[in-house]
Amino acid sequence: MAPVTNGRYVFNEYPTGYPVIDKTVSYDATNTIDLWNVPLNGGTLIKVLVLSIDPFLRNRMDMPDPEAAFSWSFKKGDPIEGYGVGVVLRTENSALKKGDLVYGLYDFQEYVIWPGLPANGISRVLENKENLPLSAYVGVAGMPGQTAYYGWKEYASPKNGEVAFVTTGAGPIGATVIQLAKAAGLKVIASAGSDEKVAYMKSIGADVAFNYKTTKTATVLQKEGPINIFWDNVGGETFEAAIEYAATGARFLQCGSVSTYNATEVYPVKNLTKITVKELHIHGFNVAGSLATKYREEFYATVPGQIARGEIKYKEYVLRGLDKAGQGLLDVLTGKNFGKCVIIVADE
C-alpha cells in the first residue's frame, strides 16, 4: 500500500495571552508514513484514535525558563503533546499485540511509533472490560477523572454535612468532584460559566449552582458558606473569595488556576494572611505527581465500573479531526466547551 498522510498538530511560537490558530499552532499535512513498511526497530506503530484537550496544554506553551533544570514547554516545530488513546497496528514489542488499546501521552499526530511503552507511570494497555467509549479514557476514566479521584481521596477529608465549593463544575474534573462530594454527604456549591452548565451541575447533584459570569462568587459563598472544602481549578479572584468565606480548618485542593493561564496581569490576592487566622490547609497536587503511585490501580479497578453502571456521569464536547485541536484548545480556554473536550482523530 502507498504511504498515507500522517497529519500532525504543530507548535510554532510562544503566545502572549490566548494561542492563535495558524500562528501559535497549526495543522500540518505534509508528512506521510508507510504503515506496512516503516521500520519499528523493536517498537510499536500506533494509530491515534482519541486525543484530549486539557487546559494544561496552554501552560506548556509558556516560554521555557532558561534557568530551570527541566522545562516541559513545547518545542517550536514539534507536535504538541497530550493524553490520548491509540490502537496498536504493528509491534515488535512482546508486551503488546496488534489491536491493543493504549492510553498514554501522545504527540498530536495520526500515527506514532513508540520505542516501548513509556515508563512514565501513565501509559497502560486498557482492558476496557466495561466496553466504555474510548473517549471516556481521556476524561472521566483518564487524567481528569484521576485528578478528581486522587485529590479528593488524599486531601478532602469530607465530614457528613460539610460544605464543598467546586469550580469548573461542568468540566470533567469538577463534575466528578461534585459527584464524589455528594456521595460523601456534603452540601455542594458549584460554579461554571454558562446557564446550561449550571443546569447540568444541578442534574448531577450540586445543591447550589451558579454562573460565575453573571453572579459574583463572593456573594454566593457569603450566603451559602462558610465552605469546608474548596476545589480550586480557577485561582485568582475565586481563590480570594474562597479564603474569605472559608470555615476554620478548611481544606483547599489546588488543582489548577485556569483564570491565570492566559492572563497578562496577575490578580493580587489580598487576604493571604487569613490562611493563618483560619487555619486553612492548602494542598497543591497534580495527577502526574506523588499521588499517582498510591491511587492509580485503585482508580482503574473502581471508576470504569462506576461509569458503566451510571454511578458516575460525564459529558463530552466532541470535535472530529486532528485539525480541530487548536479550536478545541481555544474552546476549553474560553469555556465555550460544554463537557470534556475530546478530538476524535479516527474511529478505528
Next chain:
Amino acid sequence: MAPVTNGRYVFNEYPTGYPVIDKTVSYDATNTIDLWNVPLNGGTLIKVLVLSIDPFLRNRMDMPDPEAAFSWSFKKGDPIEGYGVGVVLRTENSALKKGDLVYGLYDFQEYVIWPGLPANGISRVLENKENLPLSAYVGVAGMPGQTAYYGWKEYASPKNGEVAFVTTGAGPIGATVIQLAKAAGLKVIASAGSDEKVAYMKSIGADVAFNYKTTKTATVLQKEGPINIFWDNVGGETFEAAIEYAATGARFLQCGSVSTYNATEVYPVKNLTKITVKELHIHGFNVAGSLATKYREEFYATVPGQIARGEIKYKEYVLRGLDKAGQGLLDVLTGKNFGKCVIIVADE
C-alpha cells in the same frame, strides 16, 4: 492600707499603619485599687508581674468588621490584652491559693480581678519545678514556644537532610523553630533584620543566616535551596520567594505575616499557581487553634525541662514598667527588639 495606683495601658483608637504612642494607645494612672478590701465575689485578685509583647497585638488594633459574628479587636477605652504571668494576692476560689503563679491572657493592668480561671484552654497555674524566670513563661515556654512546638510537630514532617527556611529567626518563635529543625537533622536557612540577629541565629545552630534588609531572600534561597520546609512569620514578598524556591512537596507553616500587619498596600504575590505545580502543602495555624488541645500538656511536660537543661536556648528583650508597653510593641513591629519582648510590670 490606702488604695494604690492601678495603672493600665489603654487602647484609644484604630490606627492606620503603625500605632502611635499616646494616641493609639496610652498609659493611664488615674485608677486606684484597695488591695485588702476590694470585694472578690468568689474570684481572685492577681498582681500582674510579666506581660508579653507580641505582633498579634497589632492585629487586634484593626477596625472590627461590622459583618463579622465575632471580633477580637480591642475596644476603645479598654486596656489592651495579651499573655502574662501574675501572682495570686487574695482568692475566694478554692482551686487557687495565695502565691500561685498564673499564666493567661491579661488586661494590661497592674492588678486584675478574675471571676475564675478563664476556661479558654490557655490559663494555668504554673508549677515551675524548673525554677525558670517567669518571663520565660510568656516566651520560649509560653505562647511563642507553643506556636513553634505545635506547628512543627503537626506539619513539618522533617526528613533528615532536608532544608528548612525560618523567618524571624531571632524572635522567640523562629529561634525555637531553628533549634527544633537542627535537632531533626535539617539544614537550616534563617533570616532576621540585623547583623547581630544573624550572629545570634548562627549561635543557636542556623547553617545559613542572613539579614533580609541587606540581602535579598530570593538570592539566598536560589543558592541554598530548594527548601522543603518554610516557617513563615512574614508573608508577602518572602512568601513569594519561598514558593519560587520550594522543592516539590514542600510544607509551608503559616504562622503569621508580620510584613503585612502595618502595610497599607498588599504585596501582590505573583506565583500562587506554583502551589499546584510544585504540590505544596500550606498549613495555616495559630496557637489558640485546633492544635492546643493535642499538644499543650506534652509541651508543658517537655519544654520547660529542655530550657532548664540548656537544650533550648532563648533570648529576651526586657522593658521595665507597664508604661513601656507601647514602646515595646513599636519595637516588635519595627524589629528593633532583639529577643522576646517582655514587660516586667513588677518583680514580685
